[in-house]
Amino acid sequence: MEPSLKCGVAGVGYLGKHHARLYHSLEGATLVGIFEPSDDAANAVCAEYGCTRFSSIEELGIACDAVSVVCPTDRHAEVSLTLVEQGCHLLVEKPLCVSSVEAESILTQAKAANVMVQVGHIEHYNPVMTFLEKEVDHPKYLTVERLAPFQPRGTEVGVVLDLMIHDIGIAMALVDSSIERIDSIGVRVLSPTEDIANARIKFANGCVANLSASRVSEKKAREIRVFQDSGYLSLDFMNQKGHLIKKSGPSLERHEVPVEQGEPLALELESFLSCVRETKTPKTDGSFGKSALEVALTITRQIQSSWIS
16 A cells, blocks of 8 residues: 655635645545644644644645645745745646746746646536536537625635636637637626626637626526537536437437536545656646636736726
């Protein structure tokens, strides 16, 4: 039996505490410790899982083989580069960082240090995505809606980098074609950056993706519809269910989708640890994360330039 990987979490707020929970419970992982500026958040995690609170990112990195970076997005590059210097494999929550320059720096330094970077595009590990990857064949049009109620957490970036980037990554993976044109619009409501956004992405193979995101909605939703010659699929990432409409002669037949239930974050961390152990390239590696980030930044620039004009 292989030795357990020594794991850590940089940032144990709303999402980071779940990374800590899973590293504590997953087979083949040992939660060594955390770095967290908030005394309350740090004390709660350390008390529950019996791990160490390190006083610096450097100390966390020295003690660990693999670390989840779950701090605010504008700190991702700084924290990631420090951990790379200590030889840690990284799972960096999406988005990878806030600029192409930062992304390139992380990828270059990680390659030089021979460490792996996985980006936390969690929906790619959702059983719904596994079903889509099997069933989607030459999509012609897809539409994705991602809605969430407002909360201050995550507002260091706009809704495109906060929420829509999930669906940018999903569309890029399912369509598998270069992007030809992007048209975007966005509105500020409660924060300095856009809180509602829509992007229409035209791919070189003719497929069009229409993505809508809001973080000032009264309800939560994470839904995708994919249209192709054989029919269309309608799936719910949040509730892990949906249906498939297929052509049957001159009529249409509806089939409920047999989605296997599973906690996406647990599946994502299991995949991360497996890639570290077996030296495999993650499904959402640093290059994928950088590509999705660059599309999200293009959308953000379009939105912000429309406010100026």
